[in-house]
Amino acid sequence: MAARPSEAATPIRTAVADEDGIDFALIELVFFAYRDFTSDPDQILADYGFGRAHHRVLHFVNRRPGLTVAELLDVLKITKQSLARVLKQLIDTGHIVQVQGPRDRRQRELYPTAKGRSLALALARPQSRRIAAALQDAGIADRSSVEHFLKAMVNPELRAQIDILPRDSS
Amino acid sequence: MAARPSEAATPIRTAVADEDGIDFALIELVFFAYRDFTSDPDQILADYGFGRAHHRVLHFVNRRPGLTVAELLDVLKITKQSLARVLKQLIDTGHIVQVQGPRDRRQRELYPTAKGRSLALALARPQSRRIAAALQDAGIADRSSVEHFLKAMVNPELRAQIDILPRDSS
DNA sequence: CGAAATATGTCAGTAGTGTTGACGTAATTC
């Protein structure tokens, strides 16, 4: 590969722009937006010794109380082992409780405690504020266009998961 | 804390909704959208033995050829050590070359090679397609509203970084 | 009923990305 290092690697000095009609501007903005979007809860989580994974679990358990472990794995798209550690910590710290499934006793339904609900709200608050401020700043009166855009960014076969979740309008 | 496990943890069975006016729907959509947005390049990167960190470095070196190491660290908001590993790999594999700074010889200007440019484009292509499809799906004729929204999601003090980057209109 | 499938939990090992702190070197600035 690097047979002749003296000439093999010629630096390209021009910036990529519209080549192939690629939307670099929006690609980058998604990166920056997400980076800062997650930074607010990250700071709060650090106080609890939690990470981003704990946040996601706590979020979905609060959004869909009674979720089973399998359902949670499916939403998060992670493996059982990845979930195990963070879920155990959240249970040990009293943020989440497990209840044996009423119909199928093999299942463990996951519910937030008052403590877990409280933390979930504390984590969501700055994110919601950031979104609201951005909508206002962009002069977007109708939330639904952004909602539609983001939803369309999700893989079609996974959009079903979103619809299961409660909507603000409900 | 868990003095009386039998009653300390009472499960909350109601889903969080509009409590405190928190926009859970959009918070969730940002998570889902970003998860799938990054999944396309992740698959390509796996073929090279690279990860998401390599992608980001490659992206910004292509967008701002001649970036110094310090500038790259500032954009990515990671530490020198985190960058070192991935940057070394990208240099060793001939995707990026370092050039001694012309004015300040302590600096190392980073440039993509033809190979690096090519990979950056390959990684950006599916992301750009996803964005374009989502805009169309959402019936958003004017990209600028989404662009403005995403930009407003970024911390104000960090927006300067975005403006340095080349715009599609240039 | 007994076997197979399912839901969950757990163990061991590994990888990628991030952190902090310290230290060394070359080059620039003062």
Added chain:
DNA sequence: GAATTACGTCAACACTACTGACATATTTCG
């Protein structure tokens, strides 16, 4: 000449993710 700056590197660690294997309890099905 001394301090600062830009960069590279070493060691140690944390978090999140992965794979593969195995155990247990429960349900389903032939």
